[in-house]
Amino acid sequence: MSNSGVLAQNMWMQKRSLPQIGRWAADVARAALIAVAVAVAPAAPAAPVLAAATPGKLPAWSSGYFYIHHISTGRGNATYFVMPDGTTMLIDAGEADPEFAKMVAPLKAFPPLPDGSHSAGYWIADYIRQFAPAGRPVKLDYALITHFHTDHMGTVTADKPMSRTGAYRLAGITEVADLIPIGTLVDRAAPTYDYPVDLRECARPGGLPGSNGMSLSNYLGFADYRLKHGQAVVGLKPGALDQIRLGKAGAFPTFHIRNVASSGVIWTGARDETQYYIPKDAVSDCRFDENPFSNVLTMAYGRFKYYSGGDIPGVPAYDQPWWRDVETPVSAVVGPVDVMLLDHHGNRDTVNENILRNLAPRVLVQENWLSPQPGEDVVNRMASKGLYPGPRDVFSIGMAVETRAAIGPIMDSIYKSYNGHVVIRVAPDGESYEVYVLNDANTRREIVKRFGPYRSK
Template sequence: MSLPQMPSSRNYRLAAARTLALAGLLALAAFGAGTAWADGVQQALPPWTDGYLYIHHISTGRGNAAYIVMPDGTTMLIDAGESDPEFVKSVAPLKAFPPLPDGTHSSGYWIANYIRQFAPAGRPVALDYALITHFHTDHIGTIRPTSPMSATGAYRLAGITEVGDLVPIKTLVDRAAPNYTVPVDIRACAKSNGDDGRSLANYLDMVAFRKGHGEPVVGLQPGQLDQIRLQQAQKFPDFHIRNIASSGVIWTGRGTDTQQYIPPDAIKDCHFDENPLSNVIRISYGKFSYYSGGDIPGVPDYTQPFWRDIETPVAAVVGPVDAMTLDHHGNRDSTNGAILRALRPRVIIQQNWLSAQPGEEVVVRMASQEFYPGPRDVFATGMSPETRIAIGPIMDKIYRSYGGHVVLRVAPGGSTYEVFILNDADQTREVIKRFGPYQAH
């Protein structure tokens, strides 16, 4: 969660002057141009059944969380964030989104509540895998003085630690297990890095508890195919998850070979940015493919080293996909031309929680036909009114929805897929828009 560059003061003065006047218009436009579900009557999302792949991008207004139900019912959560209020204060006048569906509970509680609602029926609710892309609080959760203790007494509850107490996690996967020494001693850094460090230290307390009780905690291994795998892999031989990158090591595209892209001596102390070290994966199901890259950047500024551009070498081995989630929430240091040229996504999901997301340059790049031809549909889990005002009409050319849970529903075999937008303002989470079907590549 690095500090984004702030839009100009002129744009913010304009936003302040026009936000109230356009609020009603934005609310009406938020549903995009998709097909109304049953003539505007809200209905439930079709339940998961055998053979379908569901990818739920959960809207909490506070960070990233994606819940995946694979074709055989194997489940995985990617991140469980809850943004740090102190960080938000430090980047004022940028604004965080309001908590969703409301602030009566933490994001960890609401993520677990969401999982319970959409978990495969007829089996115990659990997560076969929880994948943490990196150790920023909008991906793991923020510990506050009021955060309650786990029933175990070993750690406090926020983000992924709270989800894990409410929904059993069978295997926890992150970027640094088992030793937590890459790029430096992460445990030592956690003790010296203030609020962020306390949240990371709390996560490591959960890791230690799990290890002490024989519960698996493993590091993502770049280049590996199906380290994260189906329970019934033989039933769906065309479903795979390829590990693309982790902690600055990137798959070469050949077998399981990797390259050390970030030089091993490039980071020498605790003052480093987690984002380039994020876990990156590619999910494939028949013709369908999906990319998730955590917060990897792709647009370093002039004072930064070459390896701050992780997107370009990652893009070279990922190749075309049908759908992707934007790196780094769509902040302006992400989504460079190389990744758009290589991935050519038909559907783009933006998991965002701050008014700086997306950067205007990112929107321009996504909309450009120069990087790749053809239509593209962008779906955001939220959007600040002032952001839409500042960036302007170009957003409406590519964005189809500006708020709600974004669910990809891939048909058995992976030849077609749909996008559903669910109401994020209450616990019913009914469908408010449907898009597709799209043909997979």
């Protein structure tokens, strides 16, 4: 563990009870000390960045490589992983609600990609088929849903087709599951679905507005069908190391997945110990915000480290409670990473100063689908050398023209790509990695640009 990681762990462990307002302020102050440790640490040499404009095929996965595919559908989050031994996982399969986009007008949703002839779930499955390990049955060993919002699990409406089972409709993750077998389904609340309130009650008519209730009800029907038929459905255990593991035990001993947070419970940084960060009585009815309860995890392969935090917030509004800043305590135990997936699509309530200081990512990836993503303050923070030193490259799977124009030239100082599938290709043993941008306007998905190699921390 790096010096900054030790400081982060010590900071978190010094407070063994949940912080109240005053104690929270003390923890935030301690987080600033971590920033100092990161800032004064010797910086790794800047990696050469080579942009290749010649179209070509993404190198096929082979044993020892770790691939992270950020899939662009214009409809929400979807990240496909091929681990060093060929174990596969999908985190989220978003298919946002078109009615929501109408509600937030004049904000605009991105167009469906590569086109609107099929649903997002179909295109996610099509992408996986193209880049799955060759010579093996196409499957997902794991599918993980960070939280129960439609741009992460799929929007269900009355016109969506029924699955072959007749037990649920097809949208997002349920459609992916009908097209590609899933070994283990992971979410934040299985198998009881009773936290922070009874989610089954919330899924009933009148529990949640519009398609939200129908979508949650459909997902629970999908999970129940799997449980009834002996298919694995599990809740992410915060603090656990390698609950999600390679299929070939011991083949790549430096590869690990750490569960950092789930349902408001955060790893302390020591062994598998956790603490409730969001008070148990903070929510009392169904109309709560799922985002702070998102699953958070890191993936480490040798020197390389990747962060995925769902939609956890980090910048509470003035009328919101202190625990709406989940990013600060999470980042204190995560420490420096090489690649960070932006929380909550880069919305203005996320990517706060502490998470940037503590993670100090060399590469940042944005999975977004609405015109206000990213927020202008988020871009300013990402670009700030005052938060952490050294270069940083940002890659977005999409960007609204009006957003880029409104925020201005500062975006071009850090963004290396504004659209396309973003693939991280980590070399064997995790010593270095490359970034590929693939064309998201067709099904060939050829290389548009290549960056790297970057040296892992």
